[in-house]
Amino acid sequence: MTAAADVDVVVVGAGLAGLVAARDLVAGGAEVVVLEARDRVGGRTLTLPAADGTPIDHGGQWIGPTQDRVAALAQTLGVTTFATWDRGLHTEFRDGRAHRFDGGFPASDPGTAVAMGVAIRELDAMAATVPPEAPWSADQAPAWDAQTVESWLQARVAAEGARTWLRTAVRSTLAAEAGELSLLHALFVIRGAGGLAQLLETAGGAQERRFHQGAQTISIRLAEALGERVVLGAPVSVVRHDAGGVVVEAPGRDCAARRAILAIPPALAGRLAYRPALPGWRSQLTQRVPMGSVVKVHALYDEPFWRRHGLSGLVVSDRGPVEVVYDNSPEGGSPGVLVGFVEGQHARDFSRLAPADRRQAVLDGLVGFFGEAAGRPRELLERAWADEEYSGGCFAGYFPPGVWTSYGRALREPIGRLHWAGTETATVWNSYMDGAVRSGERAAAEVLAALGRG
Ligand SMILES: Cc1cc2nc3c(=O)[nH]c(=O)nc-3n(C[C@H](O)[C@H](O)[C@H](O)COP(=O)(O)OP(=O)(O)OC[C@H]3O[C@@H](n4cnc5c(N)ncnc54)[C@H](O)[C@@H]3O)c2cc1C
16 A cells, blocks of 8 residues: 555644654654644643733643643643642532532532432442443443433432532533433543542542643643644544555645554544444444533633632532633632633533623623622633534543443554554543543553564
């Protein structure tokens, strides 16, 4: 098929996974080209300046304990972190009223808090039995993969208030409805994080720290070091592969290589044409791992006025569209920034509204949580990730019922000279930046070994 390879490895996608894979391959002595569809690197991380220059993370932003690979990478690149602001009382917005609470779970109804604690302990105990490398091999995998998180909630959690907050927790971690998610998938993600509390908490959890310079800076610095090996504006559409090598086709930029790493989510990998076509079990996997639905909104104020009222800025709300909020101000506290998440079905409904109605819906929510001052931000920004052609949604691809047990083995398994990376292939912190970094490291090691350089 190919006369001679241009390079040893072509990497498709310059998100964290692809760039980390490229860095490790270069360190291992391989010649590499990275083809990136967008005119920027970083994929699902995107840091843009607000009107006053404040860096705003429209995509991934937080890291926390045990996310060691992304933390080590950031440190190597001089991308520094600070603690997320979480001092003061949190806000539970329920039945149209704001209740303030301290620590732990929303507790305006004590029965709800107790029921949530019981449910979380039960989920953690189940998750502990799920092998991260092979969730389909858990003893209970057939039963857990045959039901949704919603059916589990209805069977096991009697208190409606607790079910409501657990549904919110599911949307805020996996950006899908409890009724769309395989219970086994949720348990696999919980296992990879070390527990549900680790996923939900600020201090001690996945929302513990932020990057001063913004999360995309990690990818930008990785790409700078890779130099001309990274080609922007190169959307790959065709992958030709045989025993002799791989040719990856992007408009105006075909690239022949000995091996390829596709560092893109399964749903996007499924859009490419493969010649010859991939085996049905791989093709069908990519038909079954949809992307989650998230709109991330930022409201900027002259100062974080909520702090003066003793509030942390953290909100969980039983009403959309914005149902989770954090204080996202820079470390110095100026300007005041609130970040709100619109997730799952809320995101789908919200995206169909006219811009003025979306703005009003966000402001109505913020006023309900924090009072009138919240209705007058100096800037309001939103990013709908489902609209992004080369993401297709966020935070990540998720597994509906039946997919892990029927197709899970296909997720990382190389096909000839094609290897797979991206956070969706991670065994630990799957769906998160840390999982993306780990997947890039794993794929690079796999390819270096195949090239005889491992
Ligand atoms: C709103 C939001 C909030 C998030 N919050 C957090 C958080 O706080 N903490 C956290 O850890 N994670 C968070 N995440 C998830 C995190 O951002 C992702 O897990 C991670 O960035 C995924 O990296 P990746 O390299 O696997 O994939 P991507 O970043 O998606 O990279 C894939 C790359 O491939 C490119 N590409 C796609 N198709 C093609 C093609 N055909 N040809 C060439 N290139 C192609 C894309 O443009 C992209 O650059 C969030 C994500 C979003 C969107």
